[in-house]
Amino acid sequence: MPEPLIVARGLKKRFDDFEAVKGIDVEVQPGEVFGFLGPNGAGKSSTMRMIACVSPASEGTLRLFGMDPAVDGAKIRARIGVVPQLDTLDTELSVQENLWIYGRYFDLSRAECRRRATELLEFAQLTDRADSVVEHLSGGMKRRLSIARSLINEPELLLLDEPTTGLDPQARHVLWERLYRLKQQGVTQVLTTHYMDEAEQLCDRLVVMDQGLIVAEGSPRELIDQYSTREVLELRFGAGTNDQFGPQVVGIGDRFEVLPDRVLVYADDGEAALAEAHHRGLRPESALVRRSSLEDVFLLLTGRSLAD
Amino acid sequence: MSDTSIVLRIIPVSYLSGLGLRRPHRMIERHVMAYRRQWLIVVSGFFEPLFYLLSMRAGVGDLVGDVSVAGRSVPYDAFVAPALMASSAMNGAIFDSTGNVLHRLKYARIYDAALATPMGPADVAVGEISWALIRGQIYAIGFLAVMAAMGLTESWWSLMALPVCALIGLTFASIGFLGTTYMRGWSDMEIVNTLMMPLFLFSATFFPISSYGGWAWVVQLSPLYHGVALVRACNAGVWTASLVVHALVLLVISVVMLAWGSRRIDRLLRR
Ligand SMILES: Nc1ncnc2c1ncn2[C@@H]1O[C@H](COP(=O)(O)OP(=O)(O)O)[C@@H](O)[C@H]1O
Numbered sequence: 128m129p130e131p132l133i134v135a136r137g138l139k140k141r142f143d144d145f146e147a148v149k150g151i152d153v154e155v156q157p158g159e160v161f162g163f164l165g166p167n168g169a170g171k172s173s174t175m176r177m178i179a180c181v182s183p184a185s186e187g188t189l190r191l192f193g194m195d196p197a198v199d200g201a202k203i204r205a206r207i208g209v210v211p212q213l214d215t216l217d218t219e220l221s222v223q224e225n226l227w228i229y230g231r232y233f234d235l236s237r238a239e240c241r242r243r244a245t246e247l248l249e250f251a252q253l254t255d256r257a258d259s260v261v262e263h264l265s266g267g268m269k270r271r272l273s274i275a276r277s278l279i280n281e282p283e284l285l286l287l288d289e290p291t292t293g294l295d296p297q298a299r300h301v302l303w304e305r306l307y308r309l310k311q312q313g314v315t316q317v318l319t320t321h322y323m324d325e326a327e328q329l330c331d332r333l334v335v336m337d338q339g340l341i342v343a344e345g346s347p348r349e350l351i352d353q354y355s356t357r358e359v360l361e362l363r364f365g366a367g368t369n370d371q372f373g374p375q376v377v378g379i380g381d382r383f384e385v386l387p388d389r390v391l392v393y394a395d396d397g398e399a400a401l402a403e404a405h406h407r408g409l410r411p412e413s414a415l416v417r418r419s420s421l422e423d424v425f426l427l428l429t430g431r432s433l434a435d
Numbered sequence: 436m437s438d439t440s441i442v443l444r445i446i447p448v449s450y451l452s453g454l455g456l457r458r459p460h461r462m463i464e465r466h467v468m469a470y471r472r473q474w475l476i477v478v479s480g481f482f483e484p485l486f487y488l489l490s491m492r493a494g495v496g497d498l499v500g501d502v503s504v505a506g507r508s509v510p511y512d513a514f515v516a517p518a519l520m521a522s523s524a525m526n527g528a529i530f531d532s533t534g535n536v537l538h539r540l541k542y543a544r545i546y547d548a549a550l551a552t553p554m555g556p557a558d559v560a561v562g563e564i565s566w567a568l569i570r571g572q573i574y575a576i577g578f579l580a581v582m583a584a585m586g587l588t589e590s591w592w593s594l595m596a597l598p599v600c601a602l603i604g605l606t607f608a609s610i611g612f613l614g615t616t617y618m619r620g621w622s623d624m625e626i627v628n629t630l631m632m633p634l635f636l637f638s639a640t641f642f643p644i645s646s647y648g649g650w651a652w653v654v655q656l657s658p659l660y661h662g663v664a665l666v667r668a669c670n671a672g673v674w675t676a677s678l679v680v681h682a683l684v685l686l687v688i689s690v691v692m693l694a695w696g697s698r699r700i701d702r703l704l705r706r
């Protein structure tokens with residue numbers, strides 16, 4: 128097994144007396160796409176900022192490429208690319224100037240900056256916007272530019288904090304496709320998201336994070352197999368009446384969960400569960416059988432949904 | 436470590452390299468890129484002291500008559516011109532190191548982006564202070580050219596005023612930068628404007644320090660006063676031992692503020 132790219136042990140982050148990250152252990156292997164899945168406030172960004180060597184760890188050990196951020200922060204940063212949660216593009220510069228100056232921060236020659244910028248503009252589908260002012264770009268374009276910028280130093284490790292939050296579905300799919308290409312090129316990626324579909328699409332392995340702690344770890348498939356049933360039956364009764372029907376589904380599947388707008392019945396055979404519900408005389412306004420997702424895993428582990 | 440214990444540090448270079456001082460010139464490169472399209476803004480701050488000079492020559496000078504400096508009698512505009520030159524270096528440095536730095540620090544988030552690369556907090560601080568200093572220097576050069584054209588320079592010694600103005604720029608850029616790291620928002624810029632005016636007026640700019648009587652010690656607290664004394668000496672070509680003290684005051688202020696400012700950037704942005 129190769130040396131892990133990232134090793135964190137008992138990693139903590141405190142802000143004054145508030146503990147945002149409460150001691151996590153993480154290992155990321157070269158070439159892997161690793162995810163932090165969790166709701167807002169889980170501590171994902173705090174963790175990412177420590178890994179990016181822009182925020183010192185309050186406690187625990189962290190090693191990237193075998194180096195300590197407290198000692199070799201600049202050396203580590205030279206080998207990674209960072210896409211922060213909020214774009215930090217330079218709004219006083221044009222699209223390509225953003226790439227040029229960023230390359231200069233990494234000590235690339237001017238000629239090399241221009242060469243890579245041309246390539247990356249192509250990669251980010253921004254070639255025809257090269258001279259545009261950053262302010263005039265759409266959200267999706269800005270995000271693509273942020274990713275292009277993070278690649279200017281040809282990083283071995285790419286950190287993406289909520290790469291697609293706030294983007295429309297089309298823009299998200301474009302981004303996913305670009306990230307998949309990078310994976311094929313062997314770039315290790317660590318990303319955070321609160322979209323379960325994004326985590327399922329992109330991550331080889333992920334951790335579910337909640338309130339500063341890791342509550343589960345594995346591949347998306349493993350997590351679903353371990354924590355959920357194969358299928359889920361969703362029953363929607365009228366608004367405000369869902370909680371009354373909860374008790375009536377007891378025993379239909381392995382478990383059930385009552386949400387404000389629906390009742391979830393966890394069963395390996397969803398159709399059979401639906402037949403049983405009908406047999407018991409239940410008449411929901413709508414019923415749907417679907418495969419289990421990471422959303423269900425999260426719900427089971429934390430009792431809350433990811434969107435909270 | 437508290438901010439104030441920095442003041443006690445006496446080896447700022449090793450201190451700064453601990454805060455990542457390796458490529459401060461990249462900040463300057465970034466600004467050259469950004470200002471290529473708006474160079475007029477850079478030049479505009481030069482005109483204020485120039486207008487003062489013109490008004491001194493046209494009106495006030497005739498009313499006031501000659502002033503006695505270091506035992507010699509000089510016309511009022513020749514007395515005021517070096518002080519205005521020092522002020523223009525101060526203005527350039529302060530303009531950039533306060534408003535522009537605040538914008539880049541809090542709103543444009545330029546430094547957050549830079550700190551995600553091998554750049555360090557000291558690169559940011561030293562780069563920004565150097566840029567502000569350069570801006571002050573541009574004003575000073577322009578000002579000296581105008582002085583020469585108006586016959587207010589007395590000898591080639593006047594050229595020595597340029598490195599002196601660089602020192603003045605360094606001092607005020609460092610002060611401005613540090614102060615800006617403590618600003619909460621745009622409203623705090625009012626404090627800068629409020630402080631600049633008395634500094635400009637009461638740094639032995641328009642009257643010799645002897646005319647301040649018992650209040651002379653207050654004037655000596657102003658960094659600009661020390662700058663003005665140096666530029667005046669350069670313009671007159673009169674060298675005294677006290678000039679070393681003036682230069683040292685500015686140098687010490689600069690070094691302390693610069694190290695402290697780097698520390699502040701580290702504290703603010705790498706938390
Ligand atoms: N700079 C900071 N100062 C104080 N509290 C912070 C700071 N950054 C984050 N927090 C707090 O830490 C917790 C985790 O935040 P964050 O890491 O941003 O979570 P996530 O990215 O998962 O939404 C939140 O409660 C947030 O308010």
Ligand SMILES: [Mg+2]
Pocket residue numbers: 171172173212288289
């Ligand atoms: Mg976040």
